[in-house]
Amino acid sequence: MKGLTDWINDRLPFRELAREHLTEYYAPKNFNIWYVFGSLALLVLVIQIVSGYFLLIHYQPNEDAAFDSVQTIMFDVKWGWVLRYTHTTGASMFFIVVYLHMFRGLMYGSYRKPRELLWIIGFIIYLTLMAEAYLGYVLPFGNMSFWGGKVITSIIEAVPYVGDWLGSLARGGFGIGTPTLNRFMGMHVVLVPLVLIALVAVHVLALHKVGSNNPDGIEIKEHPGPDGKPLDGIPFHPFYTVKDIFGTCVFLTAFCAIVLYAPTMNGLFIELANYTPANPLKTPPDITPAWYLAPFYAMLRSVPNKLGGIGALGLAVILPFFLPWLDRNPVKSVRYRPVYLGMLAVLVISVFVLGWIGMQPASPALLLPGRIFLGLYLLFFLTLPVVSHFEPTKQVPQRVNMS
Amino acid sequence: MSDNQIDEKRRKFLTTVTSVVGAAGAGLAATPFVKSMEPDASVQAASTTTVDIGAIGPGEQVTVKWQDKPVFIVNRTPEMLATLKKVTPELLDPDNKLPQQPPYCNNMYRSRKPEWFVMVGVCTHLCCTPTFKPQQGSVNPKWLGGYHCPCHGSFYDLSGRVFKDVPAPRNMAIPEYEFTDNDTKIKITSLYPKSKLC
Amino acid sequence: MKYAAALIALTCIMSAAVVQAQEAQVSLKSPHYSFDRQTLIRGAKLFVDRCLTCHTLKYLRYSRVGEDLGLSKAQVKNMLMAPANAEYHAGMINTMRPGDATKWLGAAPPDLTLEARYRGTDWIYTYLKSFYVDSSRPSGWNNHVFPHVAMPDVLAMLGGERDRQGKLIKQGSLNQEQFDQVVADLTAWLQYTSDPSKIQRMSLGPWVIGFLVTLSILTYLLKRVYWRAVH
Numbered sequence: 001m002k003g004l005t006d007w008i009n010d011r012l013p014f015r016e017l018a019r020e021h022l023t024e025y026y027a028p029k030n031f032n033i034w035y036v037f038g039s040l041a042l043l044v045l046v047i048q049i050v051s052g053y054f055l056l057i058h059y060q061p062n063e064d065a066a067f068d069s070v071q072t073i074m075f076d077v078k079w080g081w082v083l084r085y086t087h088t089t090g091a092s093m094f095f096i097v098v099y100l101h102m103f104r105g106l107m108y109g110s111y112r113k114p115r116e117l118l119w120i121i122g123f124i125i126y127l128t129l130m131a132e133a134y135l136g137y138v139l140p141f142g143n144m145s146f147w148g149g150k151v152i153t154s155i156i157e158a159v160p161y162v163g164d165w166l167g168s169l170a171r172g173g174f175g176i177g178t179p180t181l182n183r184f185m186g187m188h189v190v191l192v193p194l195v196l197i198a199l200v201a202v203h204v205l206a207l208h209k210v211g212s213n214n215p216d217g218i219e220i221k222e223h224p225g226p227d228g229k230p231l232d233g234i235p236f237h238p239f240y241t242v243k244d245i246f247g248t249c250v251f252l253t254a255f256c257a258i259v260l261y262a263p264t265m266n267g268l269f270i271e272l273a274n275y276t277p278a279n280p281l282k283t284p285p286d287i288t289p290a291w292y293l294a295p296f297y298a299m300l301r302s303v304p305n306k307l308g309g310i311g312a313l314g315l316a317v318i319l320p321f322f323l324p325w326l327d328r329n330p331v332k333s334v335r336y337r338p339v340y341l342g343m344l345a346v347l348v349i350s351v352f353v354l355g356w357i358g359m360q361p362a363s364p365a366l367l368l369p370g371r372i373f374l375g376l377y378l379l380f381f382l383t384l385p386v387v388s389h390f391e392p393t394k395q396v397p398q399r400v401n402m403s
Numbered sequence: 404m405s406d407n408q409i410d411e412k413r414r415k416f417l418t419t420v421t422s423v424v425g426a427a428g429a430g431l432a433a434t435p436f437v438k439s440m441e442p443d444a445s446v447q448a449a450s451t452t453t454v455d456i457g458a459i460g461p462g463e464q465v466t467v468k469w470q471d472k473p474v475f476i477v478n479r480t481p482e483m484l485a486t487l488k489k490v491t492p493e494l495l496d497p498d499n500k501l502p503q504q505p506p507y508c509n510n511m512y513r514s515r516k517p518e519w520f521v522m523v524g525v526c527t528h529l530c531c532t533p534t535f536k537p538q539q540g541s542v543n544p545k546w547l548g549g550y551h552c553p554c555h556g557s558f559y560d561l562s563g564r565v566f567k568d569v570p571a572p573r574n575m576a577i578p579e580y581e582f583t584d585n586d587t588k589i590k591i592t593s594l595y596p597k598s599k600l601c
Numbered sequence: 602m603k604y605a606a607a608l609i610a611l612t613c614i615m616s617a618a619v620v621q622a623q624e625a626q627v628s629l630k631s632p633h634y635s636f637d638r639q640t641l642i643r644g645a646k647l648f649v650d651r652c653l654t655c656h657t658l659k660y661l662r663y664s665r666v667g668e669d670l671g672l673s674k675a676q677v678k679n680m681l682m683a684p685a686n687a688e689y690h691a692g693m694i695n696t697m698r699p700g701d702a703t704k705w706l707g708a709a710p711p712d713l714t715l716e717a718r719y720r721g722t723d724w725i726y727t728y729l730k731s732f733y734v735d736s737s738r739p740s741g742w743n744n745h746v747f748p749h750v751a752m753p754d755v756l757a758m759l760g761g762e763r764d765r766q767g768k769l770i771k772q773g774s775l776n777q778e779q780f781d782q783v784v785a786d787l788t789a790w791l792q793y794t795s796d797p798s799k800i801q802r803m804s805l806g807p808w809v810i811g812f813l814v815t816l817s818i819l820t821y822l823l824k825r826v827y828w829r830a831v832h
Contacts, residue, residue: 029831054436058443071660071714074798076444079435081798238827245421246824249817256813260806264718275719275795402832410829417823424816431812444662448690 018237021208026233027240028214030400034108035212036247037101043248044094045200047255049193051086056189058083059139061181066141067277085263089255091133092269095292098126106323106344109332110213116324118206123320125199128192130293135188137290139181142274147287149176149184158310175280216400217332223399232400286361294358295351299377301362302370312374319381326381329388331396339391343380350376453583453590456519464535466524469591472600473524473532474578476589479517483537483561486547487511490560495567496574502597503527504577513562513577521580521589522563523600526552528571530601533559550575576600627731627745629723632785636792636799641670642680644790647783649681649693651755655702655710658693661794666693669793669800707739707751717788717795726788729756730781733763734770759783 009015058077060069073080102122105111111119138149153176157167172179211221211233220230234240264270268291273284289297299316303309319326334341350373357370452469454476459465464477477483488511491497499509507515514520526533531554536542542551542558550559557571564574576598580591594600634640645666648658667677674689684695702709717725728746732754735743740753743765754762760780761773775783793799 050436054439057440068660072443072445074796075660075662075665078438078441078443080439080443081796081802082435083439085798234831239831242820242824242827246817246820249813249820253810253813253817256809257806260802260809263802272718272721275715410826413826414823417819417826421816421819421823424819428812428816444665444690447664448662448688450690 022237022241023235025208025236026220026230027212027236028220028230028232028400029234029239030214030216030232030402031212031240031243032215034100034104034215036244036251037097037104039244040097040247040251041094041101042200043251044090044097045196048087048090048094051083051090052189052193054083055087059185061139061178061185063141063178063181063278066139066181070140082259085259088270089258089263091136092265092290092292093255093258094129095133098129099292102126103348106347107334108213108215109217109327109334111324112213112327112332113324114210115206115213118203118210119324120321121199121203121206125196125203127317128196128199132188132192132196133290133292135184135192138176138184139188140274141181141278143276143279143282143284144271144274144287146176146278146280147283148289149180151287151289153180155310158306176278213332214400215333216335216397218396218398218400220400288359288361291355291359294356295354296358298354298358298366298370299374301358302367302374304367312378316374316377319378323381323384326384327388328385329391329393331393333396336394336396337391338394339387343384343387346376347380350374350380451590451592453588455588457587462537464537467591469523469578470594474591475520475522475524475535477520477522477535477537477561479512479520479561483548484512484517486539486549487560487562490547490549490564490566493566494560494564495569495572497564499564499574501573502595503574504598505579505595508577511562513564513574515580515582519582519589520562521577521591523576523578523594524550525575525600526554526557526571527565527573527575527599527601528552528555528557528569531555533557533575537561573599627727629721629727629746630730631723632726632781632788634785634789636789638670640786640789641793642672644786644788644793645670645681647787648790649683652713652787653683653693653695655695655697655706655752656713657695658714658794659712660714661693661797662690663687663693664690665797669797710752713791713794715795717791719795722788722792725791726784729784729787730760732757733765733767735765756780756783 055073058069058073058080060066070084073084077083105119105122134148134152138145153167153170156170157163159166170180170183171177172183211219211230214220214232220232223231225231258265258269264272271288271290273286288294296313296316300309300313303312329337329340331337334344353373354370354377357366357373360366450470452467452474454465454467456465456476456478459476459478461478461480462483464475466473466475468474497511499513504513512520513522524532531552533550533552536546536551537548538546539548540546548561550563551557552559552571555570557569558566559571559575560566562574563577565571576595578591579593579595580589582588583590663677663682664674666672666681667674672680677689681693682689686694686696697710699709720728724746728744731745731747732742733745734741737743738749740751742750742753744750744752744754754760757771757773759773759775760783761769762771764770773780
């Protein structure tokens with residue numbers, strides 16, 4: 001056996017890779033629970049690809065057959081409900097995990113130099129994920145799938161000059177129908193997953209190049225021991241492999257509890273309005289997107305002007321890219337930045353409220369709160385350069401805190 | 404020093420136990436996904452085929468698709484039935500010794516009613532679909548009527564019984580079937596479990 | 602900070618109040634039933650007797666119902682396979698043609714397999730109890746939960762006829778409690794049809810979660826023994 005592994009390792013760089021990225025890749029020893037979500041995100045990606053493949057075997061991307069093919073999966077395919085509920089639970093869990101992962105970055109300044117590119121790649125992954133989720137949501141071709149599909153393709157048409165042409169490329173026809181399902185399926189199953197996998201690989205490479213941040217926001221590489229390894233660092237394998245495996249088991253327990261006991265989450269994970277087939281002649285009384293897109297939908301609706309709404313949405317999505325340069329304070333972690341903590345709290349509350357607003361039926365009474373919290377969201381980023389320059393901070397320790 | 408040794412032993416033990424339990428879990432988790440590839444309930448629903456035999460004239464054969472296989476239904480004339488005794492000496496298994504038909508078809512006619520012949524049209528050699536050759540003398544001057552398989556040249560009589568000295572080893576299979584709707588329809592339900600197609 | 606909290610609270614209350622005002626329709630009542638075999642069999646029989654003539658359950662096969670409710674093929678055939686075109690492995694369809702349905706009733710009765718997910722069990726329960734006599738409608742019936750519905754009150758013989766204010770103008774064969782039970786059984790049955798997997802999920806649940814909790818404990822112990830080396 002050892003002869004075989006030696007033969008392979010003489011011809012492929014597995015041993016070197018394992019050393020460079022696992023056994024001799026040093027990570028800070030003070031990771032807390034906020035640091036489990038990266039590996040969980042990777043896990044959910046795998047879950048989605050596997051469950052998605054098995055769904056693909058039974059799905060039919062034809063406007064007359066799509067909805068029925070999903071019911072075939074639920075009613076006729078052996079264990080079909082496992083396939084479908086795993087995939088829908090995975091979709092929502094993907095966003096929960098990614099939002100928590102991003103929030104960790106916001107809290108501890110993981111977007112700061114030298115991790116700017118890591119943050120940017122991560123944010124691109126987030127946007128790609130939103131596209132993937134939207135494409136997947138149209139496929140079951142319930143009535144919400146249809147009208148949600150229509151809403152987004154009409155946003156594409158708002159692009160000046162080429163909007164209509166782009167919209168026709170997206171739809172493949174006059175409305176959302178078989179050509180749309182065919183190309184959305186191609187994108188959802190092949191194109192975007194490949195892009196996601198490539199982005200995730202580059203994301204991890206970018207991380208390993210500079211090493212991870214930590215809850216105290218101090219650079220462990222600045223304090224090497226006599227062997228040249230960071231004093232506050234431990235090899236990723238076995239310490240974080242074993243810790244992440246534990247985190248995985250806890251996560252899977254919650255995941256399976258949802259699949260088994262509450263797969264629709266009372267309409268939050270699987271929208272109940274989608275349990276009726278697509279009807280081009282009948283718009284549902286309320287078209288609301290899935291919960292993970294709701295904050296952005298609320299922003300869109302808060303600005304009645306079509307282009308203005310898209311502009312506000314665009315700004316909300318572009319500003320986070322510049323975070324590494326908007327934040328000018330030398331201190332990274334929220335543990336030592338009480339003012340930044342307050343700003344973060346406002347941001348979080350704004351996103352939650354906007355999310356709630358985005359899930360309500362459209363109402364004139366929601367315009368004002370929507371605008372207020374959209375404003376607060378944008379102000380977080382716009383005021384950060386000034387505030388971070390002047391904000392008082394606490395004393396940052398030299399070495400990490402293990403708590 | 405001994406602390407490290409104890410740790411190593413505990414590490415190894417827990418790693419082994421966890422790996423075994425984890426592997427068992429992974430196997431259990433994989434089961435629904437693998438099983439989901441098995442034919443689903445809609446396939447079960449399509450497992451029977453009902454044929455209206457009203458339009459099949461005397462001496463005519465109709466081919467229907469049943470479970471993605473061809474089934475021949477022939478409205479046999481008295482002349483056709485008369486040939487069955489005559490060809491008996493040239494047949495490999497004229498008395499249906501092999502269980503290629505349900506018990507109620509274990510006769511010379513290999514059918515419930517002599518005139519209505521139902522057979523799975525799959526050559527028992529290598530699964531081709533034999534050609535219906537009812538015309539006397541159409542295959543060779545001594546030919547009394549039956550089937551000829553174009554792939555490797557096997558011959559069968561008008562009850563699907565295989566001739567001697569041809570590649571095919573068995574009579575073609577008779578499926579389980581019943582007459583329904585006041586004998587105006589034939590419903591093909593399943594393969595007789597002991598029979599072999601090809 | 603305080604002002605922000607107050608503003609947020611005020612906004613939430615305001616929005617909630619407005620949204621509620623917009624939904625000033627019928628308040629939906631919840632049925633009370635235990636989701637067990639007997640309830641579902643009763644509901645199935647009721648559905649086949651009174652609903653299947655017009656409403657199909659096309660995604661649900663008779664054979665599946667038999668498996669899930671522990672009924673033999675003979676029992677399914679006798680109790681449930683009422684329409685002339687019923688086949689054991691096929692879905693629960695009826696003999697009504699869509700063209701006829703629209704002609705007779707004004708609109709084709711929808712397939713109800715997924716209705717309980719689409720509308721919710723509260724909606725279905727309340728809907729079936731909210732019919733009232735209305736001579737201005739072609740069917741002679743109207744409904745508080747679904748105004749101007751084309752469906753007549755098929756349960757009127759059981760639950761009686763009510764006027765618009767809810768007063769009983771003609772007694773049915775059941776009293777209020779019995780009628781509520783019948784409607785609850787039907788609702789339970791429709792809850793089952795919208796997701797037959799629930800039965801299997803409930804039975805698997807404790808085992809899967811139990812296994813995962815065990816594995817979590819094991820992996821925690823594993824993590825702890827390795828992390829003793831970290832200070």
